[in-house]
Amino acid sequence: PFAEELFRNISRVLPPETLDYVVINHSEPDHSGALVDLLERNPKVTVYLSRSAKMFIDNIVNREYSFKTVEDGEELPLGGKTLRFLNTPFLHWPDTILTYLVEDKILFPCDFLGAHYCSPEFFNDEIREPEKVRKAFEFYYGMIMRPYKEHVLKACEKIKDLPVSMIAPSHGPILRKDPRSYIAWYEDRAS
Incomplete structure (x- = not known):
């Protein structure tokens, strides 16, 4: 229900349709609920997530999408900045990073x-x-x-x-x- 608010906030920085990546730190609905809407707006975005989150997200979005499952310590260079992913399963959700x-x-x-x-x-x-x-x-x-x-x-x-x-x-x-x-x-x- 808050997808439009999320997109308005993202739009203050850049159009959501131009995002290259989105990181799902875990698949709980308050963290992944707007992903379906984002994929409709931007089907080219690549979803970064843990291997265990992939199964849950597949069932949430129920469509093909670009994804990258991340290993512990893996990094994503962003042109002058770097994201590092740390697998921490069961920090209250089985697929947390x-x-x-x-x-x-x-x-x-x-x-x-x-x-x-x-x-x-x-x-x-x-x-x-x-x-x-x-x-x-x-x-x-x-x-x-x-x-x-x-x-x-x-x-x-x-x-x-x-x-x-x-x-x-x-x-x-x-x-x-x-x-x-x-x-x-x-x-x-x-x-």
């Missing part, structure tokens, strides 16, 4: 390191009520990630040496102030 923008040191962790928190401020260092954010992160971890704590620990291990200047989860604020503390917090809760 994290995406890392190498040059800018930005981690796009899908649902990992997220929170059910919405505010007009995009960044954690702009939020005026940090206690509410902390509670939102705790609740989100407890309800979404805690059942997968063994996989949380594997993901924390996988990204422990990754230089991270910012974390942009799919849910909650973008973490640009002390992003490593959120990884440490997750690791502590999962241990």
